Amino acid sequence: MIANLGFFALVLALACAAYATGMAVLSVPQRKPAWLASAHRAALLTWPLLTLASLCLIFLLVTDHYEIGYVSHVTSRAMPMYLKITAWWGGQAGSLLFWSWLMSTFAGAAMLRKWDRDYSLMPYVIAVTMITVGFFVGLVVLFENPFGRLWQIGGGEPFTAMLQPAGAAPFVAADGNGLNPLLRHPGMIIHPPMLYLGFVSFVIPYAFAMAALITRRTDDEWIRTTRRWTLVGWLFLSLGLILGGRWAYDVLGWGGYWGWDPVENAAFLPWLTATAFLHSVMIQEKRGMLKKWNLVLIILTYALVIFGTFLTRSGVLSSVHAFAQSAIGPAFFTFIGLTFIVSLTLLFREWDHLKSEHQMDSLLSRESAFLLNNLLFMGIAASVFWGTVFPMISELATGQKISVGPPFYNRVAGPQFAALVLLMGIGPLMAWRKASPKQLGRMLLIPSVAAILVVGALLILGIRSWGALLGFGIVTLATLTTLIEFGRGTRARMRSTGENAWAAFTTLVARNRRRYGGYIIHLAVVLMTIGIIGSNFFQKETQGRLKLGEQLTLGRYVMTYDGLDEFNTNDDRLVARATISVYRDGRLVGQLHPRRDYFVSSQQPMTIPGVRSTVEDDFYVLLVDWEPIAANGATFKVYLNPLVNWLWFGGLVFILGTLIAAWPDAERERRRAPIAVGVRV
């Protein structure tokens, strides 16, 4: 009953999306505003319909309806309530429904904005968002239906179908398989929604860009709307990436946070192009340049979002994240191909209208710094993309499957990121149009000297890795130039207004949120870079089999094996938990409990590290293996990850900076409001 209702809502939502698309596009040549209004209402209606479908699914999940294929696949009786709800996006079909629901939420939010000045864009914004919603709902309805019931013919394997096939009897599973244990982690509960939010919010800027191209209103109005939405998507995607890293660090048990896995790359690629866009859009706003390029970036970001979803959902690349192989691959491929061709055709049609209003003046200018920034972001994106698709390409071309792993990405992306951080330190100091080398040199003097001093000090301390030395040098320079920018602004304010330092600083940031929010993000990048350099260049590891009371040494740490407990929990886990004592420089600093949870019904083990975390380093212990009689010994793998906490702290600052930069500017809105009213009157 509930399943039928959910499925019916899905079909209606698909019909609404199709109707809205058709009516919106046709309303323009037919000059029928009523049709557009109807399309608008139909587009808005997809949200309550998809909400209803989602509520139906959640109801089925939490009330143990194991006659439904999806429910029996992703939940089990032993799972707590909140996990049953998160199972909404724990499997293929449900996550596609979740994606569609989020997409229609964002489409709805975009529909409800004030349209007064760009009313002519509306038909195409409706069309683009509804085509995307329709595509995903279509996938759910046609290929991956979460409401399908289980049936059985004779004593055969149960299978899923919406309607009763001939000769089949309903099948009700006694209990479900349960959610993949790896997904039962707080980080995992927030991480996918954040990534999806990031993904779907990038659809809105794309819709506005396409609408601007179709209506030939490629003035600067659309770019303001687009920038705001891109920033929203960027915020969520950044949050999703950071949470994903934290989840990997806490749960996957390999001592790292980023493995250059195809699916991680899939989420990283649109982030890179969006970051490039957020920078180059400033040139368009200030100088009316790079208009074509910005459109290319928006189109690429959208294509990469769909490509990313395709990678995760189609099983074309197997990885920890990928769901099983499925029939939706070709559908995705066609959709990406079509949108790409249509977008580029529209772009070329408008090519001549998108002329730059200015020429590049000098190699040493803010413009060329932004240009270089874009080149590097695109370089990283292209390298990562190439590495991700290389196994497929090599197999198609030569029949020999060749893959690349983390060493490839580190070697390729590392130097480019280093160049970006350096540019991040120098770029903001450059003047628009033409920077004076003398003035630039003067501003860079103190940071450069400090960078050289830091590198010298590290050399004396015995650090010989030139990559790390170069990295720390660049980081010092970028930190100081950014801090000096804050200092200069604050001092100028103190002089002109007579405020005290703190008041001057806070009003400075509050009055120029975009600029100083951006600089806070730059500082966050510096913090994260320190964490990445530390954990990449100086990670130490060891492993050993210890009998009770024996010890293992790593760096300044010594750990002793004190004991092991094995017990069953009431949520279907068999837990083996070791107790170890950690000594630093001979002093007891704490006890850790690395453990292995074995999920009995799904036969899946999960290794949870015991971590002692400080600003300086993380002592990260994994329980690898143990004897039934604890005294006979257990095997541990131990990592020492220096500075890794800087990465997480930097992540927090990053989000803070993005919030400051994206926060709506109340004052400016108020100033703009009377003008808008005036226009309407």
Added chain:
Amino acid sequence: MAQTTVTSDALAARAGGGRMKFLVGGLLIIAAIVYLVATSLQSTAQYFFTVQEVQSKGASVVGKNLRVSGAVLGDTIAFDPGTLTVSFTMADVSNDTKAIEAAGGLAEALHQAAADPNAARVKVVYVGPKPDLLKNEAQAIVTGKLGQDGVFYADELLLKCPTRYEESVPAQSTGN
């Protein structure tokens, strides 16, 4: 009038020259990135081979990053807890999903490979704790390098016991 033409020509030429600088600079950077990608690809690429392919290619793949899968021979498993050294021999299994299905599933293909004295074999050495799943007729997926001595030195050892995964052929067996 003539004067104006000259000036605008000069301006155009200057703008063209400016463009040139940007173009050359951009191309240089792109060339550097392409070079970086190409060389890194060469030195870090990982080749997927069967045991048979490793045997027939022999010396030509020594030192390259390889990923090889095969059937573990139970009698050959040895473990030294002192040095945490695991060693075993594995036999050739096809990496073609269809061939495996034709053989009656992965478990059957592994069983046949282990029983076939003529199947190509390679000795594997791995330093690390002995995995629970390392037993007779398990599928081992090893990544590492082939030594001059014909022994495969694995940096990573993955194991699959097909009986647990009856429903489908594990992705790793096809070299994904």
